[in-house]
Amino acid sequence: MNRSPIYKTLRVVIIIIFLLLLGSLIIYFIPETFSQIHHGNFNAWLIMNLRRINLVTFWILLLIPLIIFLAISILRCLFTRTGYGKKRAVSSLFHIGFLLAIIGFCLDCTFGVRGVELSIRSGEQTEIPGFSGLSIKMADGIDPVTACKGKSGFFEAPQAILELLKGDRMLKRITAGPNRPLLYRGKAVYLIQSGKRWTGVRLRIEDRVIEIRQGEIMPLLNQPYKIRMDRTVPHLGIDKEGNIFSQSQGMMNPAAQISLIPVSEADQIMTGWLFQKFSHMNPLSKKGIHVEWLSNLMEDETVVHFGNHPGLGLVLAGMFLALIGTIFMLYGHVIYQKQATPLE
Amino acid sequence: MLRIAMTEGIYSVMLPLSLLFISLVSSVAHLFLKRRALFLNRLSFAFACLCVVSQTITIILRWFAGGHFPVVGRFEAFFFFSCCLVAVYIYLSCRIKETGLGLTALLLMGFVFLLPCIWTPKPVAPLTPFLDTPLFSLHVLFSFFGYALFAASACLSGEFLAAKAKDRFVWIERCISLGFSFFTFCMIAGAIWAYIAWESYWMWNLKGIWSFSLWLFYAGLIHQRFISVDEFSLKRRAIYAIAGFCLTLFTFLGLGLLMKGTHRL
Numbered sequence: 001m002n003r004s005p006i007y008k009t010l011r012v013v014i015i016i017i018f019l020l021l022l023g024s025l026i027i028y029f030i031p032e033t034f035s036q037i038h039h040g041n042f043n044a045w046l047i048m049n050l051r052r053i054n055l056v057t058f059w060i061l062l063l064i065p066l067i068i069f070l071a072i073s074i075l076r077c078l079f080t081r082t083g084y085g086k087k088r089a090v091s092s093l094f095h096i097g098f099l100l101a102i103i104g105f106c107l108d109c110t111f112g113v114r115g116v117e118l119s120i121r122s123g124e125q126t127e128i129p130g131f132s133g134l135s136i137k138m139a140d141g142i143d144p145v146t147a148c149k150g151k152s153g154f155f156e157a158p159q160a161i162l163e164l165l166k167g168d169r170m171l172k173r174i175t176a177g178p179n180r181p182l183l184y185r186g187k188a189v190y191l192i193q194s195g196k197r198w199t200g201v202r203l204r205i206e207d208r209v210i211e212i213r214q215g216e217i218m219p220l221l222n223q224p225y226k227i228r229m230d231r232t233v234p235h236l237g238i239d240k241e242g243n244i245f246s247q248s249q250g251m252m253n254p255a256a257q258i259s260l261i262p263v264s265e266a267d268q269i270m271t272g273w274l275f276q277k278f279s280h281m282n283p284l285s286k287k288g289i290h291v292e293w294l295s296n297l298m299e300d301e302t303v304v305h306f307g308n309h310p311g312l313g314l315v316l317a318g319m320f321l322a323l324i325g326t327i328f329m330l331y332g333h334v335i336y337q338k339q340a341t342p343l344e
Numbered sequence: 345m346l347r348i349a350m351t352e353g354i355y356s357v358m359l360p361l362s363l364l365f366i367s368l369v370s371s372v373a374h375l376f377l378k379r380r381a382l383f384l385n386r387l388s389f390a391f392a393c394l395c396v397v398s399q400t401i402t403i404i405l406r407w408f409a410g411g412h413f414p415v416v417g418r419f420e421a422f423f424f425f426s427c428c429l430v431a432v433y434i435y436l437s438c439r440i441k442e443t444g445l446g447l448t449a450l451l452l453m454g455f456v457f458l459l460p461c462i463w464t465p466k467p468v469a470p471l472t473p474f475l476d477t478p479l480f481s482l483h484v485l486f487s488f489f490g491y492a493l494f495a496a497s498a499c500l501s502g503e504f505l506a507a508k509a510k511d512r513f514v515w516i517e518r519c520i521s522l523g524f525s526f527f528t529f530c531m532i533a534g535a536i537w538a539y540i541a542w543e544s545y546w547m548w549n550l551k552g553i554w555s556f557s558l559w560l561f562y563a564g565l566i567h568q569r570f571i572s573v574d575e576f577s578l579k580r581r582a583i584y585a586i587a588g589f590c591l592t593l594f595t596f597l598g599l600g601l602l603m604k605g606t607h608r609l
Contacts, residue, residue, distance in 0.1 A: 017557045017560055017561055178473035179473070179476065179540055315545065319532045322528065323528075326528050326529065
């Protein structure tokens with residue numbers, strides 16, 4: 001009986017298991033002392049990007065040749081032991097599927113792009129960086145309040161209607177949500193969050209109503225100033241050093257930082273805070289301008305991130321083949337009965 | 345009233361536990377009493393069937409109540425795993441002519457996993473959006489049946505080592521092969537789910553590493569049968585099957601109970 005390739009495979013399997021388990025326990029119990037094998041690096045190297053060789057540690061370097069040797073050994077076993085016979089095609093199917101999935105995974109790790117994040121608003125269309133002319137659009141249609149209740153009513157379930165476009169042509173349109181990304185030819189758009197975001201304020205300045213959003217500059221009628229909104233804070237908080245920050249994303253105590261920009265360049269820009277709850281306290285009152293905070297401007301906003309997975313097709317095809325192989329193996333009792341149970 | 349009692353109440357555990365206890369006692373008695381062996385064996389089988397029926401009713405009721413396959417949280421995980429163990433016992437009892445120590449041990453294991461459910465909180469837990477997918481249900485379903493089959497292989501291996509019952513070896517191999525196939529389904533369902541939920545087929549966290557090691561271990565064990573089969577290697581394979589189940593237990597329980605991680609059980 002030709003026993004060398006499989007025999008070596010088994011030895012390698014045992015060594016790899018031992019190293020993996022030992023490494024996982026070391027990482028868990030003493031991550032600081034063994035910071036060079038911190039799981040973050042391990043993740044980054046194995047999943048995020050195979051090209052980031054600087055993250056590789058001695059422990060991982062030891063594993064890689066072993067895994068490569070295991071793959072070669074499996075290939076040798078596949079051809080020396082199973083051949084091309086009809087009965088053995090089933091186990092070949094499983095192994096080929098498994099290898100295809102691994103090749104696809106390596107392709108993804110090496111040439112794929114992960115985690116480019118973008119924020120888009122309702123009805124907005126934006127080009128996806130690095131996706132050769134593809135753009136994404138968030139369509140209207142889902143009431144975010146209803147969507148956020150989720151199926152069970154307990155957890156937030158972000159949902160948004162996303163359209164993938166090439167120029168003006170729509171390639172795909174789905175209602176994206178958790179466990180439901182937009183997939184198109186190895187490219188994926190994942191929904192991170194979706195909901196209402198506070199973008200600006202509706203103000204009455206003297207007898208005129210204006211809508212101003214973050215970053216916008218508006219002229220003030222009959223006044224030698226323009227007004228600019230610099231920053232919005234939905235839940236006002238002040239730390240020990242007196243810095244203003246937002247305690248949460250809830251609209252508990254909204255405040256907006258505004259600047260009065262004089263039309264004449266001789267005067268200085270004046271910056272201050274407007275508070276919804278205390279609208280009489282504002283930088284404009286010093287100039288004798290009456291301001292009233294009328295309401296908040298809310299807009300639907302969705303955060304998505306993109307991934308390019310060139311190996312996705314191979315991975316899925318490999319998994320499918322492996323599944324088919326496994327199902328046949330379940331029914332192919334004859335194969336393993338004859339090989340595995342000589343005492344029977 | 346009965347529906348609530350069977351879904352979240354104490355009856356959801358006490359009824360299957362009592363049935364399983366009778367089945368276990370009959371099975372133990374069957375080992376020692378040769379005179380009424382057939383009757384006791386049938387009694388044990390019948391009560392095990394009743395236990396699985398009552399557990400299945402509870403699982404279905406909880407499924408309807410929660411709107412998802414009930415394998416979230418410690419109670420549901422233990423309850424379902426116990427159900428899988430008893431189901432595997434029933435399957436093997438149907439297929440193996442003479443039941444013995446191994447299957448009794450499997451029944452005992454089912455009882456041991458059902459027992460803590462008495463003290464575990466039982467309300468139907470909601471599902472987070474990321475778990476709300478059929479792939480999650482498939483992942484858990486296949487993994488638990490895989491674990492149960494690995495448990496069966498370990499129990500039969502124990503019997504093989506203790507009583508030199510060579511006829512058990514066919515079933516050790518079948519349980520390992522079937523368990524490995526189920527565990528492979530579980531890994532594939534989990535990988536596809538992880539990809540569509542988190543953009544990553546695999547996460548090298550503690551659970552991921554141990555699950556991969558477990559899969560690799562049983563893959564190695566299955567391939568080992570191609571080397572040579574003699575008296576010594578059969579014994580060694582039986583020891584490996586028991587060691588594999590210890591690895592399974594730690595991957596399933598040890599990591600969830602002793603160490604912190606996102607993958608609770």
